[in-house]
Amino acid sequence: MNKPASQKLKLREKIGYSLGDGSANLVFQMMMMFQMYFYTDVFGIKATTAGFILLFARFFDAFVDPVVGILSDKTNTRWGKYRPWILWTAIPFAVFFVLAFTTPDLNERGKILWAGISYTILMSLYSFNNTPYSSLGGVMTSNIKERTSISSIRFITATIATFVVQGLTLPLVAKFGQGNEQLGWFYTIFLFAGIAVVLFLVTFFSTRERVNPPVGQKSNVKQDFRDIIKNSPWRSMFILTLFLFTTLALWGSSMSYYFNYVVDKAELYNFLQLFGLVNVDGDSYGVWHTFLDAFGLIAQSDLSNVFAVGFSLFNMFGQFVTLLGVMLLSSFLSNIFGKRRVFMICLAITAVFTSMFFFVSPENIKGIFIINILKSLAYAPTIPLLWAMMGDVADYSEYKNHRRATGFVFAGVVFALKLGLGLGGAICGGIIDGFGFVANQEQTESALFGIKLSASIIPAITFFIGVIALIFYKISKEYNEKMQAELELRRVDN
Numbered sequence: 283m284n285k286p287a288s289q290k291l292k293l294r295e296k297i298g299y300s301l302g303d304g305s306a307n308l309v310f311q312m313m314m315m316f317q318m319y320f321y322t323d324v325f326g327i328k329a330t331t332a333g334f335i336l337l338f339a340r341f342f343d344a345f346v347d348p349v350v351g352i353l354s355d356k357t358n359t360r361w362g363k364y365r366p367w368i369l370w371t372a373i374p375f376a377v378f379f380v381l382a383f384t385t386p387d388l389n390e391r392g393k394i395l396w397a398g399i400s401y402t403i404l405m406s407l408y409s410f411n412n413t414p415y416s417s418l419g420g421v422m423t424s425n426i427k428e429r430t431s432i433s434s435i436r437f438i439t440a441t442i443a444t445f446v447v448q449g450l451t452l453p454l455v456a457k458f459g460q461g462n463e464q465l466g467w468f469y470t471i472f473l474f475a476g477i478a479v480v481l482f483l484v485t486f487f488s489t490r491e492r493v494n495p496p497v498g499q500k501s502n503v504k505q506d507f508r509d510i511i512k513n514s515p516w517r518s519m520f521i522l523t524l525f526l527f528t529t530l531a532l533w534g535s536s537m538s539y540y541f542n543y544v545v546d547k548a549e550l551y552n553f554l555q556l557f558g559l560v561n562v563d564g565d566s567y568g569v570w571h572t573f574l575d576a577f578g579l580i581a582q583s584d585l586s587n588v589f590a591v592g593f594s595l596f597n598m599f600g601q602f603v604t605l606l607g608v609m610l611l612s613s614f615l616s617n618i619f620g621k622r623r624v625f626m627i628c629l630a631i632t633a634v635f636t637s638m639f640f641f642v643s644p645e646n647i648k649g650i651f652i653i654n655i656l657k658s659l660a661y662a663p664t665i666p667l668l669w670a671m672m673g674d675v676a677d678y679s680e681y682k683n684h685r686r687a688t689g690f691v692f693a694g695v696v697f698a699l700k701l702g703l704g705l706g707g708a709i710c711g712g713i714i715d716g717f718g719f720v721a722n723q724e725q726t727e728s729a730l731f732g733i734k735l736s737a738s739i740i741p742a743i744t745f746f747i748g749v750i751a752l753i754f755y756k757i758s759k760e761y762n763e764k765m766q767a768e769l770e771l772r773r774v775d776n
Contacts, residue, residue, distance in 0.1 A: 291423055296432050298488025299422065300439035302368060302415050305481035307443035308474045309379050309408065310703075314531050315448055315597075317382075317401075318707050319538040322721045324463055325385050327393055329719055333711025335394065339402040340704035343697055346406045347413065348507075351693025354414045355506070362491035364421065367414035372482035375411050376475035378404040383471040385464040405700055409693070415485070417692045420673035421493040424766060427617065429673050433666035434613045441605040441665070447474070448597030452590035453578025509683045510691055515675045518755035522748045523668065523698040524705075526629075529744040531706025533636065536737035539714060541593040543725045544733055546645045547585050550592040553647040554581045559591055592647075599651060600658040607662020620759030621667045621674075626752045631660040633745035640738035674757050674765075681765045710736050 321332035357363045382400040386392075419432055451470060459466020510516045541550075554560050558571065560581045567575075574580050581591040615624045635657035642649045676691045717732025719725060725733070757765070 290425070290428055291432065295422070295489055296435045297439070298485055299419065299432060300436040301481040301488075302418075302485035303436045304439040304443040305478040305485070306408070306412055306415065307440045308447060308478045309375070309404075311444045311447040311534075312379075312383070312451065312471070312474070313404075314703060314706075315534040316451060316538060318535040318710055319542075320383060320467065321397060322711075323542075324467060325393055325397065326721075327390075327397060329711040329715040329721075331394060331711075332397070333708035333715075335398045335401055336704040336707035336711075338398060338704075339405045340701045342402050343405060343409060343700050347409050347693045347697035347700070350409045350413045350696075351691075352506075354417060354693075361486075362418075362421075364414035364418040365486055365489060365491065367410060368418070368482055369486045371407055371411040372479050372486075375404075375407045375482075376479045378407055379475045379478070380468070380471050383467050385467070408700065409696060411482075413693045413696045416669055416672070416696060417676075418489060418491065419669055420676050420692065421491045422489060424493050424677065424769065427613075430613050430616055430621075430666065430670045433670040434608060436669070437608050437612075437666040438605060441601055441608055445598060445601035445605070448601060449594045450577060450579075451594075453587075453594055455578075456587050456590055457576070457578040505685065509679050509685060510694060513675065513679050513682070513691075515671075515678050515755050515757050516691060516694065518751050519668075519672060519675055520694055520698045521751040522755070523695050524702045525744045525747040525751065526668070527699045527702030528706045528709070529636075529702075529741045529748070531703045532710050532744065533706075533737060533741040535707055535710040536714075536733060536741070537596075538593065539710075539719070539733045540639070540737045541596065542589045544644050544730055544737075545589075545592070545647070545650065547588050547592075549645045549647050551581055551583075551585055551588050553651075554588065554591060554595065557595070559595065596651060596654060600654045603655050603658040604662045604665070607659050608665050611663040612666045615663050616667060616670075620762075621671050622752055622755050622758060625664050625667050625671075626749055628660050628662075628664045629745055629752070630749050632657055632664075633742045633749070635660055636745060637738050637742035640734050671755075671757070674762055677765060677769060678757055681769055709740070713740070 317336065318329070318332055321327040321335070322329050327335075354364055354367055357366065359366050361369075378400060382397075382404045384396075384400075386396060388396060419429070419436065422432060423429060454470045454473070455463060455466035457466070458469035551560060559574065559579060561567075561575070561583060571580065578587065579591055579594060581588045612624075635653055638653045639650070642653060672692060672695055679685070679691060713736040714729065714732045717735075718729040719732065720729070
């Protein structure tokens, strides 16, 4: 008997699905790495206020995310439950992505309102897009290895998108703006938004849904809510996701300030010279150098763009190592040891390397890059596992309760993700503001200490909280195999 829920998927469908996460990451990585910096150093909003804007949107999400989960689970179209939401939200998502990085000429109060409204709507659209998208990954197949494979390919694409955002954003801003930073941001985001729409459309047209709720299941929101509250693996994943993305947002936001204000720019220029990424008066250069210069990836001798080029190279090194780690290690390690064990060990090692940014000298550019490479390699195997594990959690809920509510299960975790994003930005803003940060000025020793703290010790602590959450996640490799076998029998009987 054919078992469509367990069949192996063709590579083109896995790649098509993965492009949706590449698209979402063009937006997500921009918010995680540059939103705080954009608000403080480009739009002119105080750090604490900017952090409050990021956090305020999370309270709004507390109402939006459950609604998205409920609506997507109740959706029934010829395209399935979750796929159509990717199509419906693609253009609105892109429009508000652009608006969130637009800088109208307003007074202080107007800027705060503009930022607050555009960011909150963008985050709501993120829910309407990403919750169904994430749920889709849980219903394309129920095969454990195929699900991990889907997640691995998905996060290879996401890592490539991250590489583009973290590596090219600041150089493109400088190139497009030609001295007008606000205009440069607008054109850069407009370019990324257009690419995002195209990738979402490819995902919609190239995927299928195969895992359906048990026959005869009726919609019952109260029951779905009770089921996930009693679901201990879901609670573990909620806490893990919350602190994981709090850490990523905190560290990502802080590193923009770390490179701009802490790292020694003269030493950074000398380091870039080792890679030929500088312009020296009187020297002639070849085609490759000219090509990189066209993307703003060549540092000028006056150090005017050394922050942009240096931070981009730092991110590119990290993402290249991450990509290799995702491709070579994630599926390999999780198939041997199980997702939970791999996640716990790798996340603990990542926390240790993150803390080292506090101790390295601002002049030791090689040391800063080496720490980042080691941190990226340790973190890489965990990246595909989060969403693969959430698919397992949805299966666990069906296994225990004989009900399936994939969208509702994923909605709670997407809320935790976005709450973490807001908390991370708010913590970063609160810390650097509390230590005396003032945008676009030479910082005091106190302010520099606060920036270093928010880029190292504090995110290391929040990473370790994620490790603790995984201790209470009880879906082991062996348990998962047993659970999937029984669920498969139920689906065949139905």
